[in-house]
Amino acid sequence: MRASIRFPLAVHTLMIISAFSSQRKINSDSVSESTGVNAVVIRNIFVHLKKAGLISVSPGPGGTTLAKKPEQITLLDIFTAVEAEKTEDIFRFHGNPSADCPIGCNIYELLYAHLDNAVTALKKELCSVTLADLVNELHQKVPNLPPLPEKK
Numbered sequence: 001m002r003a004s005i006r007f008p009l010a011v012h013t014l015m016i017i018s019a020f021s022s023q024r025k026i027n028s029d030s031v032s033e034s035t036g037v038n039a040v041v042i043r044n045i046f047v048h049l050k051k052a053g054l055i056s057v058s059p060g061p062g063g064t065t066l067a068k069k070p071e072q073i074t075l076l077d078i079f080t081a082v083e084a085e086k087t088e089d090i091f092r093f094h095g096n097p098s099a100d101c102p103i104g105c106n107i108y109e110l111l112y113a114h115l116d117n118a119v120t121a122l123k124k125e126l127c128s129v130t131l132a133d134l135v136n137e138l139h140q141k142v143p144n145l146p147p148l149p150e151k152k
Helices: 006-020 028-035 039-051 075-082 107-127 131-141
Strands: 055-058 063-066
Touching: 006 028, 006 039, 006 063, 006 075, 006 131, 028 039, 039 055, 039 075, 075 107
Parallel strands: none
Antiparallel strands: 055 063
């Protein structure tokens, strides 16, 4: 399975907002600096996170803030905001298997239950971790968290 970079980028983005929005304005440029990803890509992540109700974006000097407490945002919330939620969206099947082939006409039915179980396990794990958990883990790794660097 090939996954996109949207989920790790969204987590990175929310961690920046959670850790630094009280210290300075967070916008796509500041997140771009930290992630090393073009600000246009980050703005697209912002759109998905805002649509999911995870962030509030104020134009101009307002910046971006969390719309919920970090304890209320799970990794599953983030994943479903920027990626897929249904099994058939995560695991895509080739579109035209042969109806005349015993494997081709049965591949979806054979694999679907197993893939659905994998997605269920993924969702269970992602539900068990919150943004607050990750920020706490970060503080354990970096006890005196320095401020977010200014744009160069």
